[in-house]
Each structure stands twice: as structure tokens, then as C-alpha cells.
Amino acid sequence: MATSALSPAPSLPRLGQQLLPVLYQHRLVATGQLHRMLTPHTRRPVYLRRVLQEMRGLGLVECTGRRAERLGAPEHLWFVTPRGAEIVETSRQVTTRAYRINPETAASQLQEHTLAVVESGLALSSWAHTLGDECGPLDWEPELVHRVRDGENRIGDDALLIPDAVLRYTRNTPTGRRLLTYFLEIDRATMQVGRLGRKLTSYARYATYVPAPPPGQRSTTRVTGREAWRDRYPAVPRLLIVLTGASEAVLQRRTEDLRALAEADPRVRRTPQLATGITTLDKLRDCGPFAPIVTPLLGDSTPTDILLTPPAVS
Numbered sequence: 325m326a327t328s329a330l331s332p333a334p335s336l337p338r339l340g341q342q343l344l345p346v347l348y349q350h351r352l353v354a355t356g357q358l359h360r361m362l363t364p365h366t367r368r369p370v371y372l373r374r375v376l377q378e379m380r381g382l383g384l385v386e387c388t389g390r391r392a393e394r395l396g397a398p399e400h401l402w403f404v405t406p407r408g409a410e411i412v413e414t415s416r417q418v419t420t421r422a423y424r425i426n427p428e429t430a431a432s433q434l435q436e437h438t439l440a441v442v443e444s445g446l447a448l449s450s451w452a453h454t455l456g457d458e459c460g461p462l463d464w465e466p467e468l469v470h471r472v473r474d475g476e477n478r479i480g481d482d483a484l485l486i487p488d489a490v491l492r493y494t495r496n497t498p499t500g501r502r503l504l505t506y507f508l509e510i511d512r513a514t515m516q517v518g519r520l521g522r523k524l525t526s527y528a529r530y531a532t533y534v535p536a537p538p539p540g541q542r543s544t545t546r547v548t549g550r551e552a553w554r555d556r557y558p559a560v561p562r563l564l565i566v567l568t569g570a571s572e573a574v575l576q577r578r579t580e581d582l583r584a585l586a587e588a589d590p591r592v593r594r595t596p597q598l599a600t601g602i603t604t605l606d607k608l609r610d611c612g613p614f615a616p617i618v619t620p621l622l623g624d625s626t627p628t629d630i631l632l633t634p635p636a637v638s
Contacts, residue, residue: 512569
């Protein structure tokens with residue numbers, strides 16, 4: 325394609341240049357979410373809306389309405405067009421993704437889950453700003469593929485673990501900086517809890533997965549092999565399950581059910597290096613990540629924070 329097709333990007337205002345990679349990476353984002361991400365210093369997103377409409381006029385972004393009935397004025401949900409995606413990919417600001425959202429998928433039943441993933445990342449990002457930590461709008465990526473082959477399964481081909489998002493959070497303390505990586509799993513109480521329980525098994529598999537040697541090379545034992553996660557992360561990411569979409573009582577029962585499923589799963593029990601906790605989106609937004617809002621998946625159910633540090637033994 326001719327270079328002239330990519331020329332609108334430099335002519336965008338600074339906010340527009342920030343919006344394109346954010347919309348590309350997060351796929352579908354509400355106006356209010358964009359406001360909290362990129363212009364939280366303004367009381368109302370007047371300028372944000374104007375820039376979005378300018379970008380829409382340039383054919384870089386498009387919008388749809390929200391499927392669920394809401395009180396008050398309807399809210400626009402924004403996504404990049406193929407032209408906008410091409411500009412982002414040429415800039416190499418974010419990871420190139422094969423997935424493309426279109427007006428049909430933007431208006432589909434996947435809407436609410438996509439927005440809930442954005443909302444969970446945004447809750448952590450907003451608290452990072454408040455606490456003096458670091459977690460920006462591009463510090464969580466949805467649906468990154470992790471390949472897992474279960475060496476104990478003679479039938480299965482390579483299996484895929486796809487978290488709802490992988491989030492990176494830098495905690496700044498008087499004693500130094502700490503890089504935290506999380507697998508985020510967002511549960512809107514719309515699926516059977518057993519399905520989420522089965523995904524816990526996949527996370528446990530990934531934490532111990534050692535890739536098979538290349539064809540033609542002599543196989544090595546799992547004891548001396550190198551786990552796949554070491555090529556991507558400094559440590560096994562913590563798993564944070566965020567519940568939403570139902571009453572507090574329903575979400576509490578779901579938490580208890582997940583703990584029971586984990587306790588009954590020998591693979592999960594045998595993988596202590598996978599630190600896993602459960603919280604709700606409301607608690608994450610209202611109390612912050614370093615309040616005692618997270619119920620550990622295994623062991624003592626005493627709430628802790630997202631560091632998932634076991635309580636000290638008295």
C-alpha cells in the first residue's frame with residue numbers, strides 16, 4: 325500500500341495518537357473508560373469526544389451502542405477500523421494482533437465481557453496512579469496465547485492457555501521497585517463454575533510446562549528441562565480471578581465453589597508456585613489492590629491483597 329495511506333497519523337492531535345493504540349489493543353472501549361484512562365484530569369470528556377469524532381471522520385475509528393439497557397444517556401463503544409489498525413501496526417507501538425473487531429462483533433453479546441476486562445485493568449491502572457505506582461493503559465494485553473502440551477496426555481496435541489489479559493504492574497516502595505505480572509481471568513457469572521475450574525487446571529499445567537525438545541534431538545527429563553514461562557516472564561505470573569455481574573452473595577458462593585474445585589484438583593494442589601486469588605471488580609475498584617480484598621484459592625481463606633503473600637504464622 326502507498327505510504328500516503330498512512331499519512332493521517334502524524335496529523336492527529338496528541339490525544340488521537342494515544343487513542344489509536346489503546347483502541348487497537350483493547351478492542352472495544354467505552355467513552356467513559358477512555359476518559360478515565362487518558363483524560364482523568366478533565367471533569368467531562370468534551371475534548372475526548374471531539375477528537376474521537378474527528379478520528380471517525382478520518383475513517384480511523386468507529387463506534388457502536390451498548391447492548392444492555394442503561395439508565396441515562398447511551399454510551400458509545402469505540403474500536404479501530406482496518407485503516408486505523410494498519411497505522412498502529414506500522415508504528416509498532418503495541419503487539420500486532422491477528423484479531424480484528426468489526427461492527428457485528430462490536431455489537432454482539434461479547435460486548436460486556438470485553439468491557440469487563442477493560443474495567444478490571446483500568447481499576448488497577450487507576451489505583452497505580454493514585455498510589456504512585458506504574459500501570460498505564462497499555463500495560464495489560466487481552467488474550468495472549470500460551471502454548472501448553474500436557475506431557476502426561478498421550479492423545480492430546482498442543483493445548484492453548486489464553487488468559488483474559490496479562491497485566492504488568494510496577495509497585496514503588498521506599499525499599500525499591502517490584503515488577504508484578506498477573507494473569508487476569510474475568511468471570512461475569514454467566515458460565516458454569518466448572519468450566520472456570522477446568523481452566524484452573526490449565527494454569528497449573530502452564531506453571532510447570534517444559535516444552536518437548538525439537539524434533540531429532542534427544543529428549544530430556546522434565547527435571548532438567550526449562551519451563552516455558554521463563555522465556556516470557558521473570559516469575560510465574562500470579563493468577564487473579566475477578567468476579568462481577570451478580571450480587572455479592574452470588575459472587576461469594578462462586579468464590580467458595582472455586583476454592584472447593586481447586587482443593588479437589590490434584591494438579592492445582594501440587595502447583596504452589598501458581599499463586600491464585602479471587603476478588604470482585606467492585607472491591608478492586610472501591611478498595612484498591614493492596615487492601616485485604618483477595619481470597620486465596622487454596623489454604624487459609626483469610627483475605628489478603630494482590631501480592632497473595634501467605635499470612636505470617638504467629
